[in-house]
Amino acid sequence: KNEVEQSPQNLTAQEGEFITINCSYSVGISALHWLQQHPGGGIVSLFMLSSGKKKHGRLIATINIQEKHSSLHITASHPRDSAVYICAALLNRDDKIIFGKGTRLHILP
Amino acid sequence: DTEVTQTPKHLVMGMTNKKSLKCEQHMGHRAMYWYKQKAKKPPELMFVYSYEKLSINESVPSRFSPECPNSSLLNLHLHALQPEDSALYLCASSQVGQGVGGYTFGSGTRLTVV
Numbered sequence: 076k077n078e079v080e081q082s083p084q085n086l087t088a089q090e091g092e093f094i095t096i097n098c099s100y101s102v103g104i105s106a107l108h109w110l111q112q113h114p115g116g117g118i119v120s121l122f123m124l125s126s127g128k129k130k131h132g133r134l135i136a137t138i139n140i141q142e143k144h145s146s147l148h149i150t151a152s153h154p155r156d157s158a159v160y161i162c163a164a165l166l167n168r169d170d171k172i173i174f175g176k177g178t179r180l181h182i183l184p
Numbered sequence: 185d186t187e188v189t190q191t192p193k194h195l196v197m198g199m200t201n202k203k204s205l206k207c208e209q210h211m212g213h214r215a216m217y218w219y220k221q222k223a224k225k226p227p228e229l230m231f232v233y234s235y236e237k238l239s240i241n242e243s244v245p246s247r248f249s250p251e252c253p254n255s256s257l258l259n260l261h262l263h264a265l266q267p268e269d270s271a272l273y274l275c276a277s278s279q280v281g282q283g284v285g286g287y288t289f290g291s292g293t294r295l296t297v298v
Contacts, residue, residue, distance in 0.1 A: 117291030174226035
């Protein structure tokens with residue numbers, strides 16, 4: 076079992092839909108990253124969370140430390156949101172991060 | 185400056201070539217990382233430098249040789265690579281310590297070994 080699990084692996088939705096991507100982890104973490112990677116591109120950090128909720132534009136990220144679970148929400152989704160979204164756990168024991176396998180999001184116009 | 189800059193963006197090299205990848209940041213981050221990412225896979229950690237010293241080497245073959253000449257610069261020297269080493273090579277930086285300041289990733293160098 077991976078230490079960081081994401082779901083779903085693939086998600087196709089219509090433009091305008093509300094999107095939720097989930098991340099569960101089984102390790103002790105100091106923080107959790109949500110990352111975005113467009114096809115063939117580098118990685119952009121969207122959020123770093125250690126508690127609660129953060130919002131940036133149409134993106135919202137939440138984390139529940141007790142339940143070891145985080146979610147990334149996209150409101151009013153748009154085709155340009157199509158990308159791979161990766162959850163990455165920053166371990167509290169060393170300078171390592173463990174990546175989830177990513178969620179491939181495709182927003183149809 | 186809040187970016188990690190990687191050069192070149194694309195590199196094609198033969199198996200007998202020697203080349204280098206470069207990574208630069210001016211955010212005062214004292215931890216820098218090299219990751220390798222194959223298509224449709226999450227990044228895999230290769231090396232970590234903390235305060236310009238190699239702190240983690242994830243059993244990477246010696247044909248990859250990292251170098252951190254100063255606190256802003258990280259190089260990855262490549263020699264006698266194999267076609268299976270073709271991948272996206274990502275550099276990242278952070279403050280030293282768990283999650284402090286978060287990670288900033290570069291846009292990567294797409295390497296093709298022919």
